[in-house]
Amino acid sequence: MNGLTFDIAHLLAGSLVLISFMMLYQDRLFALINVFALHAVVLALSVAWQAYIQDAHHLYITAAIALVFKAIIIPVGLHRIIQRLGIHRDIETAVGIGPTMLAGIGLVTLSMVLMLRVTPEADPLAREDLAFALSIILLGLLVMVTRRNAVSQVVGFMSLENGLVLAATGAKGMPLVVEISVAFSILIAFIVIGVFLFRIRERFDSVDVGALDDYRGERR
Amino acid sequence: MSAVSFDAVAAILFIPAGAAAILVALPNYRMTAVVNVIASLLTLLAALSLFVTARPAPGQYLLVDDLNIVFIVLNTFVGFTTSVFSASYIAHELETGRLTAPNLRFYHAMYQIMMFGMNLAFVSNNIGLMWVAVELATLTTVLMVGIYRTHEALEAAWKYFILGSVGIALALFGTILVYMAAQPVVGAGNNAMIWSVLIDKAARFDPALLSVAFIFLLLGYGTKVGLAPLHAWLPDAHAEGPTPISAVLSGLLLNVALYAVLRFKLLLAANPQAIGPGPLMVTMGLTSLLFAAFMLYRRRDIKRLFAYSSIEHMGIIVFAFGMGGPLANFAGLQHMVMHSLTKSAIFFAVGHIAQVKGTQKISEIRGLTESHPGLGWALVIGVVAIAGLPPLGIFMSEFLVVSSTFARHPWLAIPLVFGLLIAFGALLLRLTGLAFGEPRGGMAPVQASYVPMYSHLALVFAAGIYLPAPLVAWFQHVAGILG
Amino acid sequence: MAVIFELAVQGAQMLSVLLLAPLLIGFVRKVKARLVRRQGPALIQPYRDLIRLMRKEVVLADNASWLFRVTPYLIFAATWVAAALVPTFATGLEFSWAADLIVIVALLGSARFFQALAGMDVGTSFGGIGASREVMIASLAEPAMLLIVFSLALVAGATQLSTVAAFMGSPQVGLRVSLGMSLIALVMVAIAENARVPVDNPATHLELTMVHEAMILEYSGRHLAMIELASFLKLVLYVSLISCVFLPWGLAGAGAGPKALAIGAAAYLIKLAVLAILLAVFETAVAKMRVFRVPDFLGAALMLALLGTLLLFVSRSL
Amino acid sequence: MNSTVALLLCGPAALLGTAILAVAASRLVYATRLIYGAALVISAALLVTIAGHLAGSPGEVSAITLPLGLPWTGARFRLDGLSAFFLVVVNLGGAVTSLYALGYGRHESAPHRVLPFYPAFLAGMNLVVLADDAFSFLLSWEFMSLASWALVMAHHSDAANRRAGTIYLVMASFGTLALLLAFGLLAGPTGSYAFDTMRVAHPGRFAAGAVLGLMLLGAGSKAGLVPLHAWLPLAHPAAPSHVSALMSGIMTKVAVYGFIRVVFDLLGEPAWWSGIAVLLIGGVTAVLGILHALMEKDLKRLLAYSTIENIGVIFASLGLALAFKANAMPSVAALAFTAALFHVLNHSFFKSLLFFGAGAVLTATGERDMEKLGGLIHRLPVTSFVFLLGCVSISALPPFNGFASEWLAFQAILQSPELPHWGLKVIVPAVGGMLALAAALAVACFVKAFGITFLGRVRSPVVERAHEVDRWSLAAMAVLAAFCLLAGILPGFVIDGLSPVTLSLIGDRMPVQTAQPWLSIVPIAESRSSYNGLLVFVFITISASLAAFVIHRFASHALRRGPAWGCGFADAVPAAQYTAVSFAQPIRRVFGGFAFRARETVEMPAPGSLEPARLKVDMHDVAWEIFYQPITGAIDFATERLNHLQFLTIRRYLTLVFLYLVILLLVLALWP
Numbered sequence A: 001m002n003g004l005t006f007d008i009a010h011l012l013a014g015s016l017v018l019i020s021f022m023m024l025y026q027d028r029l030f031a032l033i034n035v036f037a038l039h040a041v042v043l044a045l046s047v048a049w050q051a052y053i054q055d056a057h058h059l060y061i062t063a064a065i066a067l068v069f070k071a072i073i074i075p076v077g078l079h080r081i082i083q084r085l086g087i088h089r090d091i092e093t094a095v096g097i098g099p100t101m102l103a104g105i106g107l108v109t110l111s112m113v114l115m116l117r118v119t120p121e122a123d124p125l126a127r128e129d130l131a132f133a134l135s136i137i138l139l140g141l142l143v144m145v146t147r148r149n150a151v152s153q154v155v156g157f158m159s160l161e162n163g164l165v166l167a168a169t170g171a172k173g174m175p176l177v178v179e180i181s182v183a184f185s186i187l188i189a190f191i192v193i194g195v196f197l198f199r200i201r202e203r204f205d206s207v208d209v210g211a212l213d214d215y216r217g218e219r220r
Numbered sequence B: 001m002s003a004v005s006f007d008a009v010a011a012i013l014f015i016p017a018g019a020a021a022i023l024v025a026l027p028n029y030r031m032t033a034v035v036n037v038i039a040s041l042l043t044l045l046a047a048l049s050l051f052v053t054a055r056p057a058p059g060q061y062l063l064v065d066d067l068n069i070v071f072i073v074l075n076t077f078v079g080f081t082t083s084v085f086s087a088s089y090i091a092h093e094l095e096t097g098r099l100t101a102p103n104l105r106f107y108h109a110m111y112q113i114m115m116f117g118m119n120l121a122f123v124s125n126n127i128g129l130m131w132v133a134v135e136l137a138t139l140t141t142v143l144m145v146g147i148y149r150t151h152e153a154l155e156a157a158w159k160y161f162i163l164g165s166v167g168i169a170l171a172l173f174g175t176i177l178v179y180m181a182a183q184p185v186v187g188a189g190n191n192a193m194i195w196s197v198l199i200d201k202a203a204r205f206d207p208a209l210l211s212v213a214f215i216f217l218l219l220g221y222g223t224k225v226g227l228a229p230l231h232a233w234l235p236d237a238h239a240e241g242p243t244p245i246s247a248v249l250s251g252l253l254l255n256v257a258l259y260a261v262l263r264f265k266l267l268l269a270a271n272p273q274a275i276g277p278g279p280l281m282v283t284m285g286l287t288s289l290l291f292a293a294f295m296l297y298r299r300r301d302i303k304r305l306f307a308y309s310s311i312e313h314m315g316i317i318v319f320a321f322g323m324g325g326p327l328a329n330f331a332g333l334q335h336m337v338m339h340s341l342t343k344s345a346i347f348f349a350v351g352h353i354a355q356v357k358g359t360q361k362i363s364e365i366r367g368l369t370e371s372h373p374g375l376g377w378a379l380v381i382g383v384v385a386i387a388g389l390p391p392l393g394i395f396m397s398e399f400l401v402v403s404s405t406f407a408r409h410p411w412l413a414i415p416l417v418f419g420l421l422i423a424f425g426a427l428l429l430r431l432t433g434l435a436f437g438e439p440r441g442g443m444a445p446v447q448a449s450y451v452p453m454y455s456h457l458a459l460v461f462a463a464g465i466y467l468p469a470p471l472v473a474w475f476q477h478v479a480g481i482l483g
Numbered sequence C: 001m002a003v004i005f006e007l008a009v010q011g012a013q014m015l016s017v018l019l020l021a022p023l024l025i026g027f028v029r030k031v032k033a034r035l036v037r038r039q040g041p042a043l044i045q046p047y048r049d050l051i052r053l054m055r056k057e058v059v060l061a062d063n064a065s066w067l068f069r070v071t072p073y074l075i076f077a078a079t080w081v082a083a084a085l086v087p088t089f090a091t092g093l094e095f096s097w098a099a100d101l102i103v104i105v106a107l108l109g110s111a112r113f114f115q116a117l118a119g120m121d122v123g124t125s126f127g128g129i130g131a132s133r134e135v136m137i138a139s140l141a142e143p144a145m146l147l148i149v150f151s152l153a154l155v156a157g158a159t160q161l162s163t164v165a166a167f168m169g170s171p172q173v174g175l176r177v178s179l180g181m182s183l184i185a186l187v188m189v190a191i192a193e194n195a196r197v198p199v200d201n202p203a204t205h206l207e208l209t210m211v212h213e214a215m216i217l218e219y220s221g222r223h224l225a226m227i228e229l230a231s232f233l234k235l236v237l238y239v240s241l242i243s244c245v246f247l248p249w250g251l252a253g254a255g256a257g258p259k260a261l262a263i264g265a266a267a268y269l270i271k272l273a274v275l276a277i278l279l280a281v282f283e284t285a286v287a288k289m290r291v292f293r294v295p296d297f298l299g300a301a302l303m304l305a306l307l308g309t310l311l312l313f314v315s316r317s318l
Numbered sequence D: 001m002n003s004t005v006a007l008l009l010c011g012p013a014a015l016l017g018t019a020i021l022a023v024a025a026s027r028l029v030y031a032t033r034l035i036y037g038a039a040l041v042i043s044a045a046l047l048v049t050i051a052g053h054l055a056g057s058p059g060e061v062s063a064i065t066l067p068l069g070l071p072w073t074g075a076r077f078r079l080d081g082l083s084a085f086f087l088v089v090v091n092l093g094g095a096v097t098s099l100y101a102l103g104y105g106r107h108e109s110a111p112h113r114v115l116p117f118y119p120a121f122l123a124g125m126n127l128v129v130l131a132d133d134a135f136s137f138l139l140s141w142e143f144m145s146l147a148s149w150a151l152v153m154a155h156h157s158d159a160a161n162r163r164a165g166t167i168y169l170v171m172a173s174f175g176t177l178a179l180l181l182a183f184g185l186l187a188g189p190t191g192s193y194a195f196d197t198m199r200v201a202h203p204g205r206f207a208a209g210a211v212l213g214l215m216l217l218g219a220g221s222k223a224g225l226v227p228l229h230a231w232l233p234l235a236h237p238a239a240p241s242h243v244s245a246l247m248s249g250i251m252t253k254v255a256v257y258g259f260i261r262v263v264f265d266l267l268g269e270p271a272w273w274s275g276i277a278v279l280l281i282g283g284v285t286a287v288l289g290i291l292h293a294l295m296e297k298d299l300k301r302l303l304a305y306s307t308i309e310n311i312g313v314i315f316a317s318l319g320l321a322l323a324f325k326a327n328a329m330p331s332v333a334a335l336a337f338t339a340a341l342f343h344v345l346n347h348s349f350f351k352s353l354l355f356f357g358a359g360a361v362l363t364a365t366g367e368r369d370m371e372k373l374g375g376l377i378h379r380l381p382v383t384s385f386v387f388l389l390g391c392v393s394i395s396a397l398p399p400f401n402g403f404a405s406e407w408l409a410f411q412a413i414l415q416s417p418e419l420p421h422w423g424l425k426v427i428v429p430a431v432g433g434m435l436a437l438a439a440a441l442a443v444a445c446f447v448k449a450f451g452i453t454f455l456g457r458v459r460s461p462v463v464e465r466a467h468e469v470d471r472w473s474l475a476a477m478a479v480l481a482a483f484c485l486l487a488g489i490l491p492g493f494v495i496d497g498l499s500p501v502t503l504s505l506i507g508d509r510m511p512v513q514t515a516q517p518w519l520s521i522v523p524i525a526e527s528r529s530s531y532n533g534l535l536v537f538v539f540i541t542i543s544a545s546l547a548a549f550v551i552h553r554f555a556s557h558a559l560r561r562g563p564a565w566g567c568g569f570a571d572a573v574p575a576a577q578y579t580a581v582s583f584a585q586p587i588r589r590v591f592g593g594f595a596f597r598a599r600e601t602v603e604m605p606a607p608g609s610l611e612p613a614r615l616k617v618d619m620h621d622v623a624w625e626i627f628y629q630p631i632t633g634a635i636d637f638a639t640e641r642l643n644h645l646q647f648l649t650i651r652r653y654l655t656l657v658f659l660y661l662v663i664l665l666l667v668l669a670l671w672p
Helices: A003-024 A029-053 A058-085 A097-116 A124-146 A150-170 A177-197 B003-025 B029-052 B066-096 B101-123 B127-148 B151-186 B195-204 B207-225 B233-240 B243-269 B277-298 B302-323 B325-357 B373-386 B393-408 B410-435 B450-465 B469-482 C002-035 C045-055 C066-085 C101-121 C125-156 C161-169 C177-193 C221-246 C258-285 C291-317 D003-025 D031-056 D081-107 D117-130 D134-155 D159-187 D195-200 D205-223 D232-238 D241-266 D274-295 D299-326 D330-365 D381-394 D401-413 D422-454 D461-465 D471-489 D491-505 D533-554 D580-596 D622-647 D650-670
Strands: C058-061 D062-066 D075-079 D559-562 D599-603 D614-618
Touching: A003 A029, A003 A097, A003 A124, A003 A150, A029 A058, A029 A150, A058 A150, A058 A177, A097 A124, A097 B207, A097 D650, A124 A150, A124 B151, A124 D650, A150 A177, A150 B151, A177 B127, A177 B151, B003 B029, B003 B101, B029 B066, B029 B101, B066 B101, B066 B243, B066 B325, B066 B450, B066 B469, B101 B127, B101 B243, B127 B151, B127 B195, B127 B207, B127 B233, B127 B243, B151 B195, B151 B207, B151 B233, B151 B243, B151 D650, B195 B243, B207 B243, B207 B277, B207 D650, B233 B243, B233 B302, B243 B277, B243 B302, B243 B325, B243 B469, B277 B302, B277 B410, B277 D622, B302 B325, B302 B373, B302 B393, B302 B410, B325 B373, B325 B393, B325 B450, B325 B469, B373 B393, B373 B410, B373 B450, B393 B410, B393 B450, B393 D134, B393 D159, B410 D159, C002 C045, C002 C066, C002 C221, C002 C258, C045 C221, C058 C066, C058 C221, C066 C101, C066 C221, C066 D533, C101 C125, C101 C161, C101 C221, C101 D401, C101 D422, C125 C161, C125 C177, C125 C291, C125 D422, C125 D580, C161 C221, C177 C221, C177 C291, C221 C258, C221 D533, C291 D422, C291 D580, D003 D031, D003 D062, D003 D075, D003 D117, D031 D081, D031 D117, D075 D081, D075 D117, D075 D134, D081 D117, D081 D241, D081 D330, D081 D471, D081 D491, D117 D134, D117 D241, D134 D159, D134 D195, D134 D232, D134 D241, D159 D195, D159 D205, D159 D232, D159 D241, D195 D241, D205 D241, D205 D274, D205 D299, D232 D241, D232 D299, D241 D299, D241 D330, D241 D491, D274 D299, D274 D422, D274 D580, D299 D330, D299 D401, D299 D422, D330 D381, D330 D401, D330 D461, D330 D471, D330 D491, D381 D401, D381 D422, D381 D471, D401 D422, D401 D471, D401 D491, D422 D580, D471 D491, D471 D533
Parallel strands: C058 D559
Antiparallel strands: D062 D075, D599 D614
16 A cells, blocks of 8 residues: 555554543543544544445445544533533542543553564554554543543443444444444443433442432342 | 254343334333333244254354353343343333333333343354354343432433443453464464464464463453452442342353353363463463452442352353363362352342332341241242352262362362352351341232242252253263363 | 199289388388387288278268269289289299389279279368379379380380399390489489379378378278278389389299299398388388479489380380 | 172171161161171171181182163272271271271151161271272262261251261262362273273373372372361261261271372372372371360360371371372382381270270260269279270380380381482471471370379269160270271281282382281391380389389388368369360360460459459360351352342343343354
8 A cells, every 4th residue: 555545544443542532531521522522433434435445335334424423422421411411510530630631641652562563564654553452442441440421431432432433343344333333322322221221420330310329239 | 054043042142232223113002011022032042942953054154062051051041031030020121100101211221132142142153243142142231220200310320331342442452362373284264263263273372462462352251240359330230230240240141151161161172272260260260250259248238248259250250161171170060050040049039029118128037937937948048048058059069069079179269168168158147138137128928030030049949959861971072071 | 733823823923012012111101100119000000900990890982973882892803813923933924924113003004093983982171182183193104104114115015014124134234324314314203103202191180281191091991991991002013013124133034943932032022121121211211292292203214214215225226 | 709708798798687677677676686696797807808818819810790770880899908908997996986986876856867877987997998980989989978977967856967967968069079170180081990901001290290190189088187187076976976086986997998098009109299299188187186185175176186197107107108109119118118007906996995985984984075974984994994004005105006006107207318319308397397296296195094084083964874885885885995906916917918018019018027026116227226025014114113113012012092282271172173165274274375376364352352264265166167167158158149130030030030031142142
């Protein structure tokens, strides 16, 4: 492949990582959701680009899903939920922003180190892509475990899943990508609906207004 | 591929799927239990027919080999007995009004879909397909865990769902990595996901990619196996769902995930430069064993108690497979089969006990051998079996694991034995309270279906004394495959 | 012919210990009396006592069982057999191969066993006191005795008394520290076993201090006679044990003629007299100790015996 | 030539069949008689078979492999001298116990909890002795434990019994795991679990030491070696008395068998030091066991503790045998080994007898607490007589059997100066002292046991109602008493009977005894030492009857009954008698300090006040406090800490997963 296509793909993936970083230091829910929407858009772009360079047309579907579902529907839905449930708008952090950023940097380096051990004859695009995907996934998890609000955790999970899609599309000629992305969209829909149904306002781990924190498995 | 045999494999998949469709449509909910039992029986028969008929050559999506046939038969068998048990159990739930007629239809349909998912996971030759199937099975169980709609049930289901989803994601990433590793060698496209192709060429894959992949797969599927520290969903899911589902979770779903891990272990073992999967699995196994052993002591809920014992035994099994070698692998396989049978039998007993006593609190159940000898002694035998006492099957596998380990790596055997002893103490302590002493709790005679649990226990007993030669040869062959 | 002679000698020995026993006691008492400037009873007083007891009627406690009535004979028999096994004036008699030191100790043990039981049979607190203290003393005295036996056996390479005696008589023994220790230990054990001062006072009847007397408090008449006789025999046994092991001079060897036997008998009587005098002197010299200091006394014996044995092991290997 | 062992295997099979039958029939009226009768017949048949085998061809070995158990090893069974001897012990005990149970079992409150497990228990013990590969051995071993556990749990409504059962089974499986590790070492990584392959494969120095230690843990915990004994005095008395007899008299012997089989047979040549540990543990066990027994006032627990003592004696003799064998002194080793086996046989006799007696007392009075008994000799004449014989035998008094075996052990100890190594030179006599001490204390202990229970005045009304037990029980006890006497006065036959075993395991034997003049036994040479139980017996009988004759011929026959001398107090209350505790007081004063950290505190009332003064004694089971409490405490602590993991939030669980993932990835990144 020629340098340009490679660089563009590279740029898009890199910017995804960057946006994940942006998520780490958001302290307002709405802002976080908007950043995520951006994340989804960029993902859609990079998927589309992959579809173009691998001329694998089914990938366009994935891109469309990313764009429509993740960049538009879900953020809107989340906005609604926040207003409906009257969740207060700023994010409680379990770990401060600073440490989180440091951790994020550590995770990115870790994923780089891991992927650079991969022998170069594995297609370089894949190699770079994987490095980025892995860091996006880890960053997503980081968001999930350092943020207390249910919504922000959902967002974390979705960004994680974006990383997956990035990896899947980056893998040349990988079958079932579309199916997988669809399946995942459904999964996410479930989670969001669950958040809404169970009226999870603050914590991820108590499904009812009545019992915010007492019951976790066996009653004491 | 010969037509007959393809039918067998197809039947294993289509019978549950069809049954699910029927159950959803079925107007008369009283029939659902019956349909469920019949469908499970048919599936079992189809699975058994795999022995007599020639096996299909590995295809694009499906594969039947010595390894997964063990799992399939075990799966369909326990699936069948559980459906029998669940018939009587659910009937009682209906009387007490914990479940309603629509629930019932939903429940049975889900049951069949779950069976479909698990069977699909076993026979699938495509790692992507396998992933989908495992997730399908998981999601259905999530829905069934939450079926009681109680606060606790919903929370257990939610916890299961969230942790499960993360597991799903990790497993998927692992799968993608495997594909990436395979793609340069096998070439892009479907082939790079077909297991039977991968295993042949695994030696030439990129070791680093493969190693990273295995870690993600181990964590992803390991979450389903319930290995500590990924186990968190397991105790609650067991405790809050309907007991047949607890039985299926412990008896089958854990095996499904374990099967997936084993498949990838093989892949990794075939590649010399990649990290050895052994140490990882041994560590996780020991961790789970010790952790669960200690957790057993403070349990107040009888179903949660046995859920933790499932974690413990999964730890032992993973440890055994991690040790590798003909003896340990043989032991691992046997232990897995025995554990499925015993644990589901225990849950059958526990289900009825909880129904007659009207509680799951250990402290409120006493003297079962006095008040309900049938259930009480079944529980005693089951716990004695699960604790690894002869003359029951688990004793043989633990015998092999411990002795072979001690001969090879003495320092690994010490924590193993320690964990076994700790767990034994806890189980015995609880058993003494449950089965002996002055009876407490509900005294009502129980209309239980003793057949499933006692048939399981009889099998376990027989296996402890005598393993038929063909079975042994077969196990040994599989153990050989597992390296 | 020879066999008959042998048997005769054996019988003579058995009878001799039986007949000598009261005399020895009488002698000891006499000497003790003289030491405190008393006239003291006649030498044959013990015989008179026994006969008088025989004539008297037996008064049994209400709930005394058959065991209570059988015990005196058992005690007597066991003690007599044990005493008869110890070589007095001759070794290598017809049955002397049966004279195993451990067996002798054990025979005395069984005698004590039944005496303690008899003490508890009537169900008074005195019997209990006596029995419990007796077994406590025995539990220390017996191991000491066995360790002494060990060291003797290690020196002589046998637990068979006549062999031991013969060996000790032979010049190859030499002087050994461990033997001295065992001698002292043996004397201490003998004192304890025979309920002599300072462990116990055979003359006392103050319940709180008595041990042996407390056990036989309920006995009377012929039963008491048997038990008394048995205790006399016990003293003879120990005295002749000490004499034949540590003063083995003049013992007639195996198959010795009448002359040697006569010499042996004479030597034996002399030894008895000497030891009896020593005993009397010792008893007048010391005072009785509290019951709960007895363990220390016997513990010392035990330690001495063990030390003797260990030293012997060491010296052996040097 | 596998006919014999095949024939023998039918026995356990039949017993298992009986067990299954019992499950079905246990609620019927005649079930008790049926089951115990069957057990009796089967054990007797086994006994006859063994006797025939021994009479025909004692030395020879017959083996068989069944297609059961471990697939590639098969269930192997083998009959050799050692197993033959222990089969005799097991089935003799089994037969007599079944005979006893024919009567005793009728008083059982919950027969359906005893009858099915009793034959299973017997079958398990038989199979252990016959097993010839690690798997079948452990299977039978643990099956035996399981059956006995079920029997201990028979009277489960009593919380103490439940606790006893739990502790028992945990200790049992601890032992099994230890044995499992030992066999793992012997079998090696290839997993050759058959005993005959282990025999030829000789483990290295370290492995041999490890196996020895593990066997001490495994077999020792079953046999009740200090400090692994804690379960024994709880579990043995908790079972019905005839089962207690089996557990104490027979099952501990099966444990001894396991030890001998591995250490003397499979392990090959021992190292010179291998005897030391066994010797010391044996000695300590003997002394501590009997001291504990002395402090007891519960009759059955007293017996259980005295079992610990006898096990100590046996293991000390085994240690001697090991030491001598290791130092190339086979003849003496044979002597010590014979002593051990002889004591095994004897203890199985008199311990069963004593437990039967305790059971009889229990049925007659419903009491196990000696301090509520007393004066039973008038109510239970026969029982008290046989019990007395049992006490005499276990106290190692001539001419009974206990003395014969201990005498042999002492004779072996006397040979220790020939040992080349300093450690042994010094340790052996010390152990000899311990054994002597234990023997003396045993006398004290059983004076107490018999005196408090059967003699003295009646302490509580339960005794007034007591009456002699049924004929079956009496017959069983009488048989055992007869055995005790016979083995005591004719030890030569037993010793010669044991010679094939010593020949096969030690490689030497004691000189032929039955050829000796006057049937006396001579370990080495007559000039050194010899013992003749028969002669002693005859002498005592003659002189006793002679004395009696003379007395009755010449002395007065007058006899008068009168009140006991009460020191001036007319008829003191029975409570004024010595009790079990007060009887033990002097010995407690002497040994209690270090053995139990015993403290006596006297509370004197204020001068002039009329309250009674109180004497409080508190004693500790040191072993329990040193070994068991810390472990339970640690487990408690760990569970408490870990238990928090059950109550985390989902986010924290996710954190766990996340951290685990990162750690693994780091490991991978740093992987060379």
